[in-house]
Amino acid sequence: MAMVSTRIRLVAAAIAFLVLATVATPVTAQQINPTADAVKEQQLLAQFKRIEGLGTIPDTKSYTIEQPQGRQWREYQEVALPWIGTIAMLGMIALLLVFFLVRGMIRIKAGRSGVNIVRFTGFERFIHWMTATCFILMALTGLNITFGKLALLPLIGPSAFSTWSLAAKYAHNFLSFPFVLGVIVIFCMWLAGNIPNQVDVAWFKQGGGIVGGDDPPAYRFNGGQKMVYWLVVLAGTIVAVSGYLLMFPFYGTTIVGMQLAQMVHGTVAVLFVAAMIAHAYIGTIGMEGAFEAMGEGTVDLNWANQHHRLWLEEEQARVGPANLERQPSATPAE
Amino acid sequence: MARMKFLCDADRCIECNACVTACKNENEVPWGINRRRVVTINDGKPGERSVSMACMHCTDAPCASVCPVSCFYTTADAVVLHSKDLCIGCGYCFYACPFGAPQYPRVGNFGSRGKMDKCTYCTGGPEADGSAIQYEKYGANRLSEGKLPLCAEMCSTKSLLAGDGDIIAQIYNDRVAKRGYGSGAWGWQTAYRETIAT
Numbered sequence: 001m002a003m004v005s006t007r008i009r010l011v012a013a014a015i016a017f018l019v020l021a022t023v024a025t026p027v028t029a030q031q032i033n034p035t036a037d038a039v040k041e042q043q044l045l046a047q048f049k050r051i052e053g054l055g056t057i058p059d060t061k062s063y064t065i066e067q068p069q070g071r072q073w074r075e076y077q078e079v080a081l082p083w084i085g086t087i088a089m090l091g092m093i094a095l096l097l098v099f100f101l102v103r104g105m106i107r108i109k110a111g112r113s114g115v116n117i118v119r120f121t122g123f124e125r126f127i128h129w130m131t132a133t134c135f136i137l138m139a140l141t142g143l144n145i146t147f148g149k150l151a152l153l154p155l156i157g158p159s160a161f162s163t164w165s166l167a168a169k170y171a172h173n174f175l176s177f178p179f180v181l182g183v184i185v186i187f188c189m190w191l192a193g194n195i196p197n198q199v200d201v202a203w204f205k206q207g208g209g210i211v212g213g214d215d216p217p218a219y220r221f222n223g224g225q226k227m228v229y230w231l232v233v234l235a236g237t238i239v240a241v242s243g244y245l246l247m248f249p250f251y252g253t254t255i256v257g258m259q260l261a262q263m264v265h266g267t268v269a270v271l272f273v274a275a276m277i278a279h280a281y282i283g284t285i286g287m288e289g290a291f292e293a294m295g296e297g298t299v300d301l302n303w304a305n306q307h308h309r310l311w312l313e314e315e316q317a318r319v320g321p322a323n324l325e326r327q328p329s330a331t332p333a334e
Numbered sequence: 335m336a337r338m339k340f341l342c343d344a345d346r347c348i349e350c351n352a353c354v355t356a357c358k359n360e361n362e363v364p365w366g367i368n369r370r371r372v373v374t375i376n377d378g379k380p381g382e383r384s385v386s387m388a389c390m391h392c393t394d395a396p397c398a399s400v401c402p403v404s405c406f407y408t409t410a411d412a413v414v415l416h417s418k419d420l421c422i423g424c425g426y427c428f429y430a431c432p433f434g435a436p437q438y439p440r441v442g443n444f445g446s447r448g449k450m451d452k453c454t455y456c457t458g459g460p461e462a463d464g465s466a467i468q469y470e471k472y473g474a475n476r477l478s479e480g481k482l483p484l485c486a487e488m489c490s491t492k493s494l495l496a497g498d499g500d501i502i503a504q505i506y507n508d509r510v511a512k513r514g515y516g517s518g519a520w521g522w523q524t525a526y527r528e529t530i531a532t
Contacts, residue, residue: 038344038345038381038382038383038515038517039344039375039376039381039382039383039517040517040518041344041517041518041519041520041521041523042518042523042529044375045523045524051375052373052375053373053374053375053376053377053384053385054373054374054375054377055371055372055373055374056351056372057368057371059366059368059371061434062368062371062373062434063373064373064434065373065385065387065433065434065520065521066387066432066433066520066521066524067432067433067434068432068524070396070429070430070431070432071396071430071432073400073429073430074396074399074400074430077400077426077429077430078399078400144402145402145424145426146402148402148403149401149402149403149404153403153404158403158404158405158417158420159419159420161403162403162405162419162420162421162422165402165403165422166422166423169422169423169424246425247446249425249447255428255429255434258425258429259429262426262429
């Protein structure tokens with residue numbers, strides 16, 4: 001009995017299969033050819049710019065087998081960035097050199113009064129120099145990545161250059177933490193004095209005392225200093241974010257994301273360096289009596305009167321004209 | 335001298351991963367490093383194809399171009415190698431590589447990179463051929479013994495071909511002509527700026 005029913009079922013299945021096959025065969029045989037439908041490399045590349053699939057290892061980024069856009073990144077890294085950096089930095093140095101030859105050091109017109117006024121507290125100077133030291137070291141170690149093999153490698157040889165570059169990489173990574181801390185503190189402690197206002201417009205219109213003979217009034221920070229402040233805050237934020245994306249690979253980024261982050265990081269960093277060269281120039285050889293503000297923390301009364309008249313008036317009103325000398329100011333001026 | 339290349343005939347690859355296993359074993363590749371891997375495209379769909387991919391030893395290699403310490407060099411057989419003594423683990427070669435070939439051992443937290451490791455075409459590194467230190471750093475040096483990379487040598491379907499570019503291109507051409515189809519020489523356009531018509 002069981003045998004018979006099995007046989008009947010088999011026959012029924014065979015008939016059903018044959019019926020289905022006669023209906024289905026023309027379609028499968030003539031229209032679906034798995035071989036002809038197979039993926040082709042050139043088609044995939046033209047369609048998606050990159051080829052991805054499924055793999056069997058935990059490393060999911062290995063599932064991308066081809067991504068030719070690395071070529072554009074290479075062009076940037078090997079051609080564009082060195083040129084941007086060279087033009088920005090050498091251009092800035094050349095510009096400052098010409099300016100120095102034409103304008104010379106900006107003197108204190110009335111000469112030194114011999115009376116000093118506190119301009120930056122010890123804390124402010126510490127934060128400034130901590131950030132500045134980190135910046136200079138990170139600039140040198142960062143530029144080494146782009147320019148080292150062109151400038152330094154032929155001089156010291158591959159072994160010494162590699163040892164230096166490895167140390168430079170670690171220095172660049174770890175100095176980022178005090179640098180970012182410095183930028184954050186700078187942002188907070190000098191924010192009040194760096195909100196742009198009408199005085200800055202007038203200051204820029206009169207050439208900021210840099211171009212032309214005028215000495216436009218300014219509060220604690222003039223228009224130019226405010227520009228430096230906002231540049232440090234903005235560029236600092238951009239290099240920090242893009243830098244940390246590169247420092248922690250594949251944390252929230254793909255390979256394309258890291259290529260982009262590196263391009264942003266490199267471009268902003270070389271422009272940042274060029275801008276800071278100008279900042280260092282005006283704070284040292286560009287202007288008499290300027291460096292001591294960040295050096296000893298005090299400036300000459302006549303310097304303050306010439307460059308930051310409104311700030312000086314505020315300070316005099318706050319502590320009284322007689323008590324200006326070596327008066328530590330407990331809070332920022334504004 | 336030959337111009338060594340890899341060619342994966344995806345129409346023959348059965349995704350057995352023997353090339354991956356052979357590579358790991360022959361080169362004593364550290365845990366977590368994959369010099370070669372097999373990726374399946376359109377997995378489970380009609381016309382799916384698997385491709386075995388590793389360093390393609392590019393002409394005018396992007397990794398070598400972007401390396402900040404210039405630790406790459408190309409051998410007389412056109413194999414792209416690098417020095418682990420010079421590598422600083424910056425990751426730039428991985429950004430530039432079209433094939434995801436460079437691999438980095440983890441040396442600290444948060445994915446910090448150690449010295450790069452990649453397929454050497456079973457050709458070792460800058461140290462003396464056949465030396466213990468070369469084996470320890472880069473794995474086998476089969477080419478100096480007159481042997482091809484083990485991944486291709488032991489491929490059961492002869493899908494993965496290694497050898498002189500002209501010869502393996504001819505083999506692939508003949509196959510395509512005989513069977514009438516081919517999904518292309520994967521990566522050749524990108525790596526060598528040339529392709530094999532199919």
